[in-house]
Amino acid sequence: MSTTTVLSRGPLLPAGRGPLSTAVLEHLRGAPLLVSEADLAADPFGDDLQLALYCCYELHYRGFAGVDPALEWDPDLLALRRVLELTFLQALRRAVRGGDDVAAEIAGLVTEDPAARGVSHHLRRAGELWQLREYVALRSTYHLKEADPQAWVIPRLEGAAKAALVSVEHDEYGGGRPERMHARLWGDMMLELGLSDEYGHYLDHAPAPVLAEVNFMSMAGLHRELRGALVGQFAVVELTSSPGSARLVAAAERLGCGPATVEFYAEHVEADAVHEQVVRHGIIAPLVADDPSMAADVVFGMQAAAFIDDLLGEHVLGRWAAGTSALTRPLEPR
Numbered sequence: 001m002s003t004t005t006v007l008s009r010g011p012l013l014p015a016g017r018g019p020l021s022t023a024v025l026e027h028l029r030g031a032p033l034l035v036s037e038a039d040l041a042a043d044p045f046g047d048d049l050q051l052a053l054y055c056c057y058e059l060h061y062r063g064f065a066g067v068d069p070a071l072e073w074d075p076d077l078l079a080l081r082r083v084l085e086l087t088f089l090q091a092l093r094r095a096v097r098g099g100d101d102v103a104a105e106i107a108g109l110v111t112e113d114p115a116a117r118g119v120s121h122h123l124r125r126a127g128e129l130w131q132l133r134e135y136v137a138l139r140s141t142y143h144l145k146e147a148d149p150q151a152w153v154i155p156r157l158e159g160a161a162k163a164a165l166v167s168v169e170h171d172e173y174g175g176g177r178p179e180r181m182h183a184r185l186w187g188d189m190m191l192e193l194g195l196s197d198e199y200g201h202y203l204d205h206a207p208a209p210v211l212a213e214v215n216f217m218s219m220a221g222l223h224r225e226l227r228g229a230l231v232g233q234f235a236v237v238e239l240t241s242s243p244g245s246a247r248l249v250a251a252a253e254r255l256g257c258g259p260a261t262v263e264f265y266a267e268h269v270e271a272d273a274v275h276e277q278v279v280r281h282g283i284i285a286p287l288v289a290d291d292p293s294m295a296a297d298v299v300f301g302m303q304a305a306a307f308i309d310d311l312l313g314e315h316v317l318g319r320w321a322a323g324t325s326a327l328t329r330p331l332e333p334r
Contacts (some may be wrong), residue, residue, distance in 0.1 A: 005039075005284075006111075008061050008063040009065060009067065009204060010063045010064050010067070010149055010200070011058075011062070011198070011199055011200025011201065012064065012065055012066070012200070013025055013028060013029070013055075013065075013066070014051065014055070014203045014204045015052070015204055016048075017043060017047040017048050017051050018046075018047065018048025018049075018053075019036070019038075019039040019042075019048065020035060020038075020039050020040070020042050020048045020049055020052040020084075021047075021048050021055065022037065023035045023052070024052045024055050024056065024080070025055060027071075027076070027077060028055065028064065028071060028235075029066075029067075029072075029123040030167065032078045033077060033080060035080060037161050037202065038236040039072070040083060040087070041232050041290075042087075043089045043211070044088050044090075044091035045088075045091065045208060045212055045282065045311065046208055047207070047208045047211075047328075048086075049084055049087065049166060050108075050208045050211035050215060051086060051211060052080075053081065053084045053085065053088060053211075053215050053219075054203075054211045054214065054215055055078060056078075056080070056081040056084070057081075057214075057215060057218040057219075057222070057251045058200075059071055059072040059077075060072060060146060060191075060218070060222065061148060061229075062145075062199060062248075064199070064200075064208075067085045067223060068194050085219055085223075086276075087328050088212075088215065088216075088219065089219065089276065092216070092300075092304045092307065092308075093300070095272050095299065095304075095307050096303035096304055096307055098296065099296070099299050099301065100295040100296040100299055100302070101295075101299065102284060102288060102295050102298050104248075104301055104305070105108040105232075105298075105299050106235070106280060106284075107241065109123060109235070109236060109239045109240055109302065109306075110239055110240075110276070111236045112243060117317075118244070118248040118313050118317075119135060119312075119313050119316050119317060120245075120248050120251070121247060122317060122320070123135065123247065123248060123251040124247040124248070124250045124254070125310075127251055127255070129255050129257075131320055131326075131332035132193070132251060132252070132255060132257070132261075133193050133194070133195060133242065133328075133331060133334070134316075134325060134326050134327055134331065136186075136189060136190060136193055137190070137195055137202045137205060137318070137327065137331060138202065138206055138207065138210050138316075138326065138327060139150060139210070140186065140195075140198075140201070140202050141202060141203060141206045141211070141212060141214055142188060142214045143163060143182070143186040143215070144171060144183050144186060144187060144197070144200075145183060145187075145199070145214075146182045146183045146186065146201045147169050147172035147173060147183075149214065149218050150165070150169065150221060150230065150233075150234050151169060151221070152170075152218075152221030152222055152230070153165065153220075153221050153227050153230045154159075154166060154169070154329060155225040156224045157227065157231075157287070158230070158290075159286060159290065160282065160286035161231075161282070161283045161286045161287040161290070163282075163284030164278050164279075164283045164286075165234075165283050165332065167232075167278060167282070168234075168238070168275050168278055168279065168283075171271055171274075171275065173322060182264075182267070183297075184262055185260070185263065185264045185267060187265045188260040188263075188264070189260045189261045191260070192257070192258045192259075192260040192261055193257070193334075194197075194334035196332075197329070198306070202327075204219055204228070204328065204329060205327040205328055205329050205331070206327070206328065207315055207326065207327065208314050208315075209308060209311040209312035211314060212308050212311065213305075213308050213309070214231060216305065216308055217230070217233055220233055220301060226297070227244045227294075227297070228287070228294040228296075228297025228298045228300075229301030229304065230294075230300060230301060230303060231283055231287060231294075231297075231298055231301060232297065232298040232300060232301020232302040232303075232304075233301045233302070233304070233305040234279065234283075234301075235279045235280070235283075235284060235298070235301070235302055235314065236301075236302050236305040236306055236309070237305070238275040238276050238278075238279045239276050239279065239280070241268050241275075241276075242268065242269050242276065244271045245265040245268035245269045246265075246269050247267070248265040249265045249266050249269065284298060310325055
């Protein structure tokens, strides 16, 4: 490894969670990549495989402190990543029903079940401040890189769909104002809640469903054949964000949080109501009209994103109902 190319900045490497992730992390430190067939039989939605895959993808974002940037294109790591991707992708395809009725899928997303009891419902109704802080910490794995995974799909689209997606991304990046980037607004909220806003700081705290959520975005964004799935994933975020964000505004106000916490979610109540229409009519409609085969991919992306979100909700609410942390390790004292 050349000492002139080693990164001096970036998040620290996390701790391994099993043989797969440990092998990847040791390789990033300079050791040979040693993975057995038994290691590859890991749970596709479990901590070990998801952390290994997350670390492979992170090399395409900001990398890790002390890790050679050239490892982004290390052939052994790329070969392993492809095996892990296929394992994850096949498990997701088995987990969802599939189909190609985009309109029906959208109708299901924008019509909330009155009996729904997700994380935002709990936080609005009866959540405690420590639970809100945990939620913000675990979601930081994505929100401190908000909109970055979706940016991978821009060169994979064309025409009206590309133009509309770029318009949404422009808003996510603050409309050219760095202090208004949604990732920066998330960081401001973290600081207000006594959390670290350092990129990657809570990776060691993130449970497997959080890693799976970000990994699905990265995988779909980095593979042209999954561009329709990435649009479907993006649609789930934009079509369902406003009601959830409104509940989180109410939760933050009920818990006496400061303006930065309220502002992040209030921003998404308004912005994502607009984005919902852009995604439906500006991105999905022309994409599918131009290539009807994209419909099944968009539906898969929607269903897979919803499936992973359900896994995360079940994990978080199950832990909280038991009176325990939803994180893999406790937060630092405030």
